[in-house]
Amino acid sequence: MSEQVFDDHIISQLGAVVIGRNEGERLKQCLTSLRKGIKHIVYVDSGSTDGSVELALSLDVEVVSLDLSQPFTAARARNAGLTKLVANYPALDYVQFVDGDCEVQPGWLVNAMDFLQNHPDFAAVCGRRRERYPDASIYNLLCDIEWDTPVGEAKACGGDALFRLTALQAVDGYRESLIAGEEPEMCLRMRQLGWKIMRLNVEMTLHDAAMTRIGQWWKRNQRAGHAFAEAYAIHGQSTENFRRSECKSILFWALLLPMFFIGLSLWQPELSVLFLVYPLQIARLILRYQHRFQSLKQSILYSVSNVFGKWPQLMGMVEFKVNSLRGIRSHLIEYK
Incomplete structure (x- = not known):
């Protein structure tokens, strides 16, 4: 399956949650790529000042603006988007999560949906996330290498993945207090309930890390260390x-x-x-x-x-x- 072509029944079952802040043109690419296969999309904004909210609304995407008085986390944003999506479209069975700096690749949704529909014991499926500009810096290239995880049954997925709604509801979604590493932590709770995670050998998203300085590499690793320690605790x-x-x-x-x-x-x-x-x-x-x-x-x-x-x-x-x-x-x- 290579083209994203769904009948009305499938369209009614599938929704998407996009999270972001000040992603600019990257957000436009993200939402436009999703619009080719998904009708029901919610964009969750974490205090953008670049017109991201207005951009999403102009593309006929529903928007949730997070309360600025509470600490932002990706987990909190995803849960807020999921809540809005399910409330508005109760017939949904599957939810595609995407980070706002990613563009969904042609054919991904069809392949991912086909897998979950034929494997009811799997909670989520992900594919190959690539860096858009891996040659722009060694730090971008490192991200691209990191995304290339083994194909097959996996212990976790990343920020971009298609989830079965019943699995998300079984674990009450993401743990909102985590400032990083929320996806592996949620996948662990799913696996503890008997669910499985799959990584397909299929192109999924193009990601734009925009990492050009060693300080960015340092911060990214610092965040990983925090995530490891908190998850272990x-x-x-x-x-x-x-x-x-x-x-x-x-x-x-x-x-x-x-x-x-x-x-x-x-x-x-x-x-x-x-x-x-x-x-x-x-x-x-x-x-x-x-x-x-x-x-x-x-x-x-x-x-x-x-x-x-x-x-x-x-x-x-x-x-x-x-x-x-x-x-x-x-x-x-x-x-x-």
């Missing part, structure tokens, strides 16, 4: 030990090992050679990933980012822990 004692391995890896490589090496170096300066374990780890990862990626450049880039990204991830973990001890909510960690 919630589900770390589950049978799956959710996010335990990620948290242990960050603490080992970014805190415990450096402190140990520094201590030994202060005692015997020549032992500073032990820090060579980091380039050796990079070399090990390059060999590990060389068959997964399309080029040696991608393998090197991903491996270097994997190792050095542990330090901003540690900062995110520390931020979560400090705020948790103080009893306050963390603010969004935004990279663009």
